[in-house]
């Protein structure tokens with residue numbers, strides 16, 4: 001189901017999003033996130049961007065192979081010391097491109113739609129997308145990223 005993107009000043013984009021609880025239909029949410037991410041032609045989409053208060057996002061893990069993952073209750077375990085500047089766009093701020101300073105390599109944990117835990121290392125574009133979407137769940141948007 002295609003949902004509207006919330007407006008950039010909607011408070012759901014500017015507050016910490018709630019953990020995914022036991023009653024959440026994760027399979028439905030995963031499908032919705034992937035469907036909407038592709039519909040809006042994004043490389044990542046967090047649930048609150050489409051008005052859903054749950055700590056989950058979809059992201060392209062590999063743009064070349066179209067490998068998509070959906071992360072529930074994601075966490076950042078480690079940020080490596082090499083930080084890089086890179087221009088980012090955001091579906092919630094379609095007119096803005098902003099240079100953001102982020103670590104180039106991270107170790108993360110997340111649950112999948114079957115509540116299975118994953119721990120992976122991400123680098124380059126995948127690390128950047130994960131960090132951008134993770135910020136969304138913290139209520140941080142790239143225009144206010146420090």
Ligand SMILES: [Zn+2]
Nearest residue numbers: 089090091092
């Ligand atoms: Zn964004």
